[in-house]
Amino acid sequence: MKITELLKKESVELDVKVSGKEAAIDRLVDLMGRGGRLLDKAAYKEEILKREAHGSTAVGEGIAIPHGKTNAVKEAGLAAIVVPEGVDYEAFDGAPVRLIFMIAAPEGGADLHLEALSKLSTLLMDPDFREDLMNAGSKEEFLKVIDDKESAGNQKKEEKETRGYRVLAVTACPTGIAHTFMAAENLEQSGKKLGIPLKAETNGAEGIGNALTRGEIEAAEGIIIAADKNVDMARFDGKRVVMATVSEGIQKGEELIKRAVSKETPVYHYSGSSSQESSESGSVGHSIYKHLMNGVSHMLPFVIGGGILIALAFLFDDYSIDPSNFGKNTPFAAYIKTIGEQAFGMMLPVLAGYIAMSIADRPGLAVGFVAGLIAKMGSTFANPAGGGVNSGFLGALLAGFIGGYIVLLLKKAFSKLPKSLEGIKPVLLYPLIGILLAAVATTFINPFVGAINDGITSLLNSMGGTSKIVLGAVVGGMMSVDMGGPVNKAAYVFGTAQLAEGNFDIMAAVMAGGMVPPIAIALCTTFFKKKFTEKERQSGLVNYIMGLSFISEGAIPFAAADPIRVIPSCMIGSAVAGALSMAFQCTLRAPHGGIFVLPTIGNPLGYLAAIVIGSVAGCGVLALLKKNLDRE
Numbered sequence: 001m002k003i004t005e006l007l008k009k010e011s012v013e014l015d016v017k018v019s020g021k022e023a024a025i026d027r028l029v030d031l032m033g034r035g036g037r038l039l040d041k042a043a044y045k046e047e048i049l050k051r052e053a054h055g056s057t058a059v060g061e062g063i064a065i066p067h068g069k070t071n072a073v074k075e076a077g078l079a080a081i082v083v084p085e086g087v088d089y090e091a092f093d094g095a096p097v098r099l100i101f102m103i104a105a106p107e108g109g110a111d112l113h114l115e116a117l118s119k120l121s122t123l124l125m126d127p128d129f130r131e132d133l134m135n136a137g138s139k140e141e142f143l144k145v146i147d148d149k150e151s152a153g154n155q156k157k158e159e160k161e162t163r164g165y166r167v168l169a170v171t172a173c174p175t176g177i178a179h180t181f182m183a184a185e186n187l188e189q190s191g192k193k194l195g196i197p198l199k200a201e202t203n204g205a206e207g208i209g210n211a212l213t214r215g216e217i218e219a220a221e222g223i224i225i226a227a228d229k230n231v232d233m234a235r236f237d238g239k240r241v242v243m244a245t246v247s248e249g250i251q252k253g254e255e256l257i258k259r260a261v262s263k264e265t266p267v268y269h270y271s272g273s274s275s276q277e278s279s280e281s282g283s284v285g286h287s288i289y290k291h292l293m294n295g296v297s298h299m300l301p302f303v304i305g306g307g308i309l310i311a312l313a314f315l316f317d318d319y320s321i322d323p324s325n326f327g328k329n330t331p332f333a334a335y336i337k338t339i340g341e342q343a344f345g346m347m348l349p350v351l352a353g354y355i356a357m358s359i360a361d362r363p364g365l366a367v368g369f370v371a372g373l374i375a376k377m378g379s380t381f382a383n384p385a386g387g388g389v390n391s392g393f394l395g396a397l398l399a400g401f402i403g404g405y406i407v408l409l410l411k412k413a414f415s416k417l418p419k420s421l422e423g424i425k426p427v428l429l430y431p432l433i434g435i436l437l438a439a440v441a442t443t444f445i446n447p448f449v450g451a452i453n454d455g456i457t458s459l460l461n462s463m464g465g466t467s468k469i470v471l472g473a474v475v476g477g478m479m480s481v482d483m484g485g486p487v488n489k490a491a492y493v494f495g496t497a498q499l500a501e502g503n504f505d506i507m508a509a510v511m512a513g514g515m516v517p518p519i520a521i522a523l524c525t526t527f528f529k530k531k532f533t534e535k536e537r538q539s540g541l542v543n544y545i546m547g548l549s550f551i552s553e554g555a556i557p558f559a560a561a562d563p564i565r566v567i568p569s570c571m572i573g574s575a576v577a578g579a580l581s582m583a584f585q586c587t588l589r590a591p592h593g594g595i596f597v598l599p600t601i602g603n604p605l606g607y608l609a610a611i612v613i614g615s616v617a618g619c620g621v622l623a624l625l626k627k628n629l630d631r632e
Contacts, residue, residue, distance in 0.1 A: 003119055004147045006103075007078040011035035012139045016081045021089050025049070025066060028079045028102040037077035037104050039423050044072040044104060058091035063124050067103035071423035076105045080142070082134055099124070099133060107426065123149055165199045167191060167260045168212050168220045172203035172227035173246045173293075180204045182556060183226045183249030190253030196261060203231055222260030223268075224249070229294045230358050234270045241268035247482070251560055288401075295355035295400055296493060300591065302346045303496060307590035309340030311600030347500065348376040348393065352400035356438075359404025360411070363426055367407050367434035371399035374442040378450060381443055389450030391442075393497035398445060403438035410434055453501065468505070468582045475506060476513025476578015476614070480570035483517060483552045483559060496591045505581070508588035508601065511550055512581040512610050513574035515594055518547030518554035519611070520573045520618030521566070527619070530628040547615070550594035565625040573618020580610035 011031040018024045029038075029045045038044050047068035051057065058064040079102045086096025101120055124130055129149050136142035171183035184200035191198030199216065202209040214235070217223070222240040225231060226249025242259045249256065259265055310327070317333035319326050328334035349372035356368025375395030377386030407430055414425055478491035495510035525532045525540025532540065539557060546554030559566045584606030590597050598604050 002147070003078065003123075003150055004143055006076060007080060007143065007146070008035040009139045009143065011037075011077065011079040012142055013080075014082045014136060014139065014142065016083050017085060018081075018083060018087050020087065021052075022049075024064075024081065024083065024087050024089065024097075024100055025052075025102075027081055028066070028100060031079040031081070032077060032102060032104050035077055035079065037074055037079075038072060039074045039420060040072040042072075044068060044070060047072065048102070056090040058089040058097050059124075060091060060093045060095070061124070061127075061130070062086065062095055062098040063130070064089045064091070064097045064100045065103065065120055066100070067105070069105040069107055071107040071427055073104045073106040074422065076103075078103055082136070082142075084134070099130060107423070119150070165197050165216055165219065166221045167196055167198045167224060167257055168216060168222075169198060169200040169224040169226060169249070169256075170203065170212070170231050171200055171246055171249050172229050172231050180246065183246045184210075186250050186253045187224060187226065187257065190257055194254060194257055196257055198257065203227070203229075222262075222265060224256050224260050226250075226256065227290075229290055229297055233268070236268055237270040239268060240265040250556060291355050291358040291401065291404065292397070292493070293489065294358035295351040295353075295397070296489075296496070298354040299347045299351040300496075302343050302350055303499065304590050304592045306340045306342070306344030306347070307499065308593065308597055308600055309336050310344060311340075311589040311597070313337030313340060315599060345376070348396035349373045351393070352396045352403065355397065355400025356404035356407065359401070360407035363411070363430040363434070364404045364407040366431050367403040367438045368400045370435045371403040371438040371442045372396040374439050375399040375446065375449075378446055379439075379443045380446055384443070389446050390453045390501075391446045391449045392453050393500045394453060395442065395446055395449040398449060399438065399442040402441045402445075403434065406437050406441070407434045456501075469579045471506070472509035472582030473575040473579035475510050476516075476581070477571045477575035479510060479513035479552060479578075480517050480555075480567065480574040483556045483570075488514070488552065492591070499589065499591060504587035504589055504602065505585065507591055508586040508607065509578035509581040511588055511591070511594070512577040512586075512607065512614065514552045515547050515550050515611055516574040516577045516614045516618055517552050517559075517570035518543035519615040520547075520570055520622065521555050521558050522547060523615055523619035524622045524626075528623045528626070531623065531626045533629065548595040550592055562626070565622060569618050569622035569625060572621050573614045573616075575614075576617045577610045577614025580613055581607060584610060586610065 011034060013027065013031055016024075016027060018027060025045065025048055029041055029048065032038055032044070033041050047070040048066050051068055052066065056064070057066045081100050083096075083098050083100065086098045089097035089100070091097060103120075123146075126149070129145070132145045133142060136145055169184065169187045171180050171187070173180045173183075180202050181204065184202050187200050188198050199212065200210065201212045212235075217235055217239065220239065222242065223236050224242045224244065225233075225236075226244045226246050228246045240260065240262075242256055242265055244252070244256055313327045313333045313336045316336070317327050317329050319329075321329035327337045349369045352372025352375065353365050353369035356364035356371070358364075360367075374386075375391040375398070378389040378391050378395075379386045380388050382388065410430055410433060414429055417425070475491045475495065479488050481487040491510055491513070495507040498504075498506040522540045522543035525537045525543075529537055536558070543554040555566065555570055559570070584603050586604075586607040587602030588597075588607075589600060598607070601607050
């Protein structure tokens with residue numbers, strides 16, 4: 001967004017005389033209103049004064065940039081005045097302010113005010129630019145000075161940043177650990193192979209890495225979105241965009257790049273919904289999967305952190321003091337268990353909230369959170385306070401989808417409202433009506449979902465040793481079917497859901513199954529070297545670390561290169577590990593961590609044995625199936 005696109009001629013005034021700071025603010029608010037940017041001038045001024053109360057927005061060198069983000073703003077904009085004689089604006093350097101830019105941004109919009117603030121601050125550092133603005137003889141000349149300066153700056157920035165990238169990519173997987181970075185690496189390497197320079201942005205667990213710049217996006221021929229959760233799409237409006245799963249980014253890099261530079265690829269148009277996808281990838285199943293994974297990815301830190309703290313509380317407590325209060329018998333154990341319980345208890349509202357947000361953007365977040373709380377409470381119409389039914393994970397999952405789609409329906413229902421009422425939709429209509437409707441719907445389904453949960457729990461509790469071993473083999477084997485893909489995630493989500501129900505043995509079998517594939521391959525590359533290339537043997541060493549860290553994706557390059565032999569071998573090893581974990585009655589309260597959470601695992605020695613035996617079994621089957629190479 002250029003500054004001159006935000007600053008209208010009607011909102012500029014030169015040669016202004018004002019008596020003080022508030023008079024200057026009044027003049028700027030009036031100019032902002034003349035530009036048609038405001039819904040409520042008084043409310044906007046109140047927000048500006050509220051910001052000034054925290055500290056003057058004078059930035060020194062005779063400049064002030066007051067700014068406010070509020071529902072009183074109709075659309076983002078700027079206003080500017082030149083005060084040749086200067087005005088006392090309580091600047092930190094004590095100098096009178098002669099040049100003032102005011103920024104207005106709507107509450108529900110992006111942080112355009114921050115972007116404009118950053119741009120203005122940078123441009124105004126140039127004393128010659130400031131003087132040119134002060135000496136402008138007309139509004140048109142004032143705007144031209146800004147446009148020329150910004151255009152020159154953008155040209156230099158683009159020359160520096162674009163570096164000839166023809167294709168840009170964004171990769172993102174639900175957990176943001178391995179798939180995200182493997183897809184980015186494969187796409188960049190595939191680009192080099194095709195002679196098409198490519199830059200990949202990663203939306204990982206620690207945030208955005210290698211972020212795409214505005215100049216790079218404008219210069220790119222095509223964009224690849226290889227993601228299994230929602231990413232920021234507004235910036236790609238008007239570009240040719242290829243939508244794909246993160247697995248396709250790992251396995252079909254060259255194909256995606258060729259499509260990205262093809263003139264037949266459709267141009268993407270952003271509609272304001274974070275869940276929008278291109279028609280080529282908009283299957284209902286994939287859309288639902290992305291919404292679910294968005295909720296799961298935000299939920300995991302609460303489950304992992306809370307689960308490990310609860311497990312540590314048992315580790316540090318003294319069982320003999322009071323067996324019925326185990327975990328809270330000593331002050332330290334009670335403290336960390338309480339923290340863990342609070343964090344763990346957030347998992348259901350967070351799951352529902354971010355599913356709803358994935359579907360309906362920001363207005364869905366509060367609606368989903370509250371619906372998730374209603375599911376967690378187990379509220380019914382007969383017992384609104386909750387506790388009557390066990391809606392649990394499945395109830396929160398459904399509540400998230402219900403809340404998200406209710407907000408989408410409300411958006412359509414209110415789309416015909418007058419523009420003057422735009423500001424009340426995100427702060428009044430969506431939360432008020434959305435929360436009420438989603439809560440009612442969740443309360444209605446709670447008894448039915450509770451009956452399903454009770455049935456599943458009863459079934460699992462009634463399983464004997466043999467049945468549980470079979471279940472462990474199934475969920476363990478599922479972890480190796482697609483190494484982080486939908487089948488893997490289905491088993492993982494099932495294990496996580498059972499954590500909420502207090503069934504800790506299933507999660508143990510799931511993690512054991514997920515740790516086996518990389519370790520089995522690493523063992524095979526170590527002890528059967530003739531079956532692998534030098535590069536594969538080097539990669540195999542890294543797989544020891546990935547396997548011990550519960551990162552199944554380390555096996556993907558090997559599975560992609562030889563799926564017929566690698567995948568069945570890993571499935572057998574994972575099934576053995578899952579079955580043995582159940583047989584040894586191992587338990588796990590945290591859905592991640594691998595070998596690093598071993599002290600918190602029930603029967604840790606048995607768990608280690610299950611992983612070692614499963615890995616050796618997978619390695620042995622792979623060694624039997626895989627032939628020696630003709631040459632080293």
